[in-house]
Amino acid sequence: MTSAELGFIAKTAALARKDLRIEMRARETLPPMLAFAFAVTVVLSFTLPGAPELHAPRELPPVGTVALADVVAGFLWITVLFAGLIGFARTFEAERDDDAIESLLLAPIDRSGLWLAKAIANLVFIVAIELFLVPAFALLFGFRVLDDIGTLVGVVLLVDLGFVATGTLFSALAAQTRSRELMLPILALPALVPVFLGAVELSSDLFVGRGLAGDGSAGWLAILGVYDVAAIAVSVMAFEYALD
Amino acid sequence: MDASSRASTRSLLPLGIATWVSVAVALALIFFYAREADLSMGGQLQRIFYFHVPSAWVAYLSFGIVFLASIAYLRTANRRWDLVAEAAAEIGVLFTTLVLITGPIWARPVWGTWWQWDARLTSALVMWLTYVGYLFLRGLALDPARAGKPAAVLGVAGFVNVPIVHFSVQWWRTLHPSGPTPADLARDSGLGGPELTAFFASLVAFTLLFALLLSLRVRLGRAREALEVRELQREQLRNRAIPTSVTT
Numbered sequence: 001m002t003s004a005e006l007g008f009i010a011k012t013a014a015l016a017r018k019d020l021r022i023e024m025r026a027r028e029t030l031p032p033m034l035a036f037a038f039a040v041t042v043v044l045s046f047t048l049p050g051a052p053e054l055h056a057p058r059e060l061p062p063v064g065t066v067a068l069a070d071v072v073a074g075f076l077w078i079t080v081l082f083a084g085l086i087g088f089a090r091t092f093e094a095e096r097d098d099d100a101i102e103s104l105l106l107a108p109i110d111r112s113g114l115w116l117a118k119a120i121a122n123l124v125f126i127v128a129i130e131l132f133l134v135p136a137f138a139l140l141f142g143f144r145v146l147d148d149i150g151t152l153v154g155v156v157l158l159v160d161l162g163f164v165a166t167g168t169l170f171s172a173l174a175a176q177t178r179s180r181e182l183m184l185p186i187l188a189l190p191a192l193v194p195v196f197l198g199a200v201e202l203s204s205d206l207f208v209g210r211g212l213a214g215d216g217s218a219g220w221l222a223i224l225g226v227y228d229v230a231a232i233a234v235s236v237m238a239f240e241y242a243l244d
Numbered sequence: 245m246d247a248s249s250r251a252s253t254r255s256l257l258p259l260g261i262a263t264w265v266s267v268a269v270a271l272a273l274i275f276f277y278a279r280e281a282d283l284s285m286g287g288q289l290q291r292i293f294y295f296h297v298p299s300a301w302v303a304y305l306s307f308g309i310v311f312l313a314s315i316a317y318l319r320t321a322n323r324r325w326d327l328v329a330e331a332a333a334e335i336g337v338l339f340t341t342l343v344l345i346t347g348p349i350w351a352r353p354v355w356g357t358w359w360q361w362d363a364r365l366t367s368a369l370v371m372w373l374t375y376v377g378y379l380f381l382r383g384l385a386l387d388p389a390r391a392g393k394p395a396a397v398l399g400v401a402g403f404v405n406v407p408i409v410h411f412s413v414q415w416w417r418t419l420h421p422s423g424p425t426p427a428d429l430a431r432d433s434g435l436g437g438p439e440l441t442a443f444f445a446s447l448v449a450f451t452l453l454f455a456l457l458l459s460l461r462v463r464l465g466r467a468r469e470a471l472e473v474r475e476l477q478r479e480q481l482r483n484r485a486i487p488t489s490v491t492t
Contacts, residue, residue, distance in 0.1 A: 088415065120291060148404050169397075169401070170398075172394070173381060173394040173395075173398055174381075176385060176386055176387075176390070176391075176394050177380075177381060177384040177385055177386060178384045178385075178386055179384055183380065183381065183384060185375075186373075186376075186377045186380055187377045187398065189372075189373075190370045190373035190377065191370075191374065191401075191402075191405075192372050193366070193370050230404060234400070234401050234404065238397045238400055238401055241393050241396065241397050242393075242394060242397045244390055244393045244394070
């Protein structure tokens, strides 16, 4: 690696460390995200059937019914998405509050490094949320998460990469509007449709212990992989212009 | 009205006449020349195809122009490209809305359902939501004068989905009809000579209508900008006047 590349990595890491240190001290992003995720989980546990009903053996289900595991996996990922977007909307909050956007932009680093640093901090936040939500859903709804934990972690990280890349880029756009908490979901949710569909399809199979042997699994893995590469490529190229 | 704006009004007259003539010709061909389709394709209702597909074409064209104008704006910072992108995005949302209205009207009797979450319909709806978000991003900007750059970033990023909408019928199994593909031109589209004539006439009419709307909308954007500049100048003059009146 050349010294320029090492410098890029070191500066990006320094910026990411700065954001994580601010969060460690001020605790303004992760605790609200967790509180939101917890509140939604509590409400969902009232409205959805619990583990015994979900796994009750059924003879051939009548045509037109849906597997409840798919529905609950959908609720899990909706909660992850909303909690994530609440946190991502605050990506540039510290800089905005202190009028420090200009100082951030003056950092002696390529803008893509700025995006990468913010994305790393957001990835830490969303992984923390998932470390709470996935076990909580596993307990409440009897999901089997330990059967094939390696595959599950791989799928979740594949989902997270695309989610964080898109959320970080769009948070920079939303930060320049009057109602950024509203603006970010409006921009990000349509773009995240493929990620969300892939996450639900793949994880619901894993949660009921079917593994990734299903017909569509390879296709969804490919879609997630292509999405991640495209989202990262577009972000790296476009972030230079996203903040002004 | 000064001389330059009069001149630009006049320059749109030929385009306007061409648009309305082509619209009239296309309507006549669609309703009196094209034959009634097979009942399995909706019979008389199949004629909505002559509006549905050209609307989709205009939507692609609009978002393609948003994409190119956004790149041009990010590279040159020339305000003209920003106005073109904004105008094209509005027209694209309008025509995507028409696609999303005409499609279900046809699908209800033919498919038996208004909507189906297949790849084509889902990706088209995502395209609509993306560019509605684009218009919100501009409308809710903290500083409208600097709304162009973030919007241009979205105009570039959002275009990724447009080819997916188009090719979704070939990449996935969908309920939506796919029509002939460049790779398989021989595939029977089910349309004969009169139907294809009406279809291409409609495509021309919609394209001309798009060009007219885009020209009008860009001009509107330019006029609004000129008005804002004049108001700013007037305000500056007023502010300068106040201290002098105090001193005298």
